[in-house]
Amino acid sequence: MANKEKSECGGFNSPFEVGLRTLIILAVNSPISLDLQRLIYYDYLILHSKDVGVENCPPSLHPDIPNRSGGLIVRRKAMQLGLELMYSKSLIDIVFNENGITYSSSELTEPFLNLFVSPYSNRLRINALWVTKYFSKYSEEELKVFIESNIEKWGGEFMYEAYVRSGIE
Template structure:
């Protein structure tokens, strides 16, 4: 395949808005009927793909590369684009309430995910279920403290304050 074709079609994009949106669908599907805000989705996304970073967690989907937790820093905008894409296809619903903006699976989420017959997506859904079962009862402070306490151990060297920054939703 010509190199220019690969560049033009973005076939080599890693952590693209589509990929993050698809992972968010898997997470939201497991959390249904609950909704999740973008900060928690960022954390859950990390935990889904690097689940073995958590003691007793299932095998990770992605390798444990150095500085992997720094990915949380750069993914917010890409995740937002992925959520917007999935919303534009009616694959998620946006919830506006007193606690802010959150996202939840729509009635099309599970049938859409069922169309994929890949080992990766099957494992992603298993890991998403594990993350929801183990972390959904953490309040915002508890999950923030948990992540802060483990960032360096997970291969990061940045402060966690970025998750508390308000960005345009």
């Protein structure tokens, strides 16, 4: 199954890697629980913080590669698998409430994250704090509109070329 997951989700954003980033997102949002879609958006935004387009945002952690916004589409499966993995280790809690299914940090989240000491994990936390602070007042609909109105700008500069090469107009 590991090979199947890797081929479906790619090695770069494996369920384990996405799950670790999700732990950081949930930790900085604690005690608030977040739904899957907000986690997907936040995960993209902590990696590509410059895409938010405001002054004083932290630097993006990943390069501004062409078609990077496509990661939002393929990230769902990796995120779901990452959440399942983290839940299986009691590192997150699943919350069932009037808003549906949401996820929150568990009592083990912070102690586990404290085991990671590296410049990259520190930058992930800094970006997650910034994204959370910036977008926490956005409703689900406002966040969706923000993402949808900007997605073509985020590495979409070669999307038209891809359509032309594939014969789609």
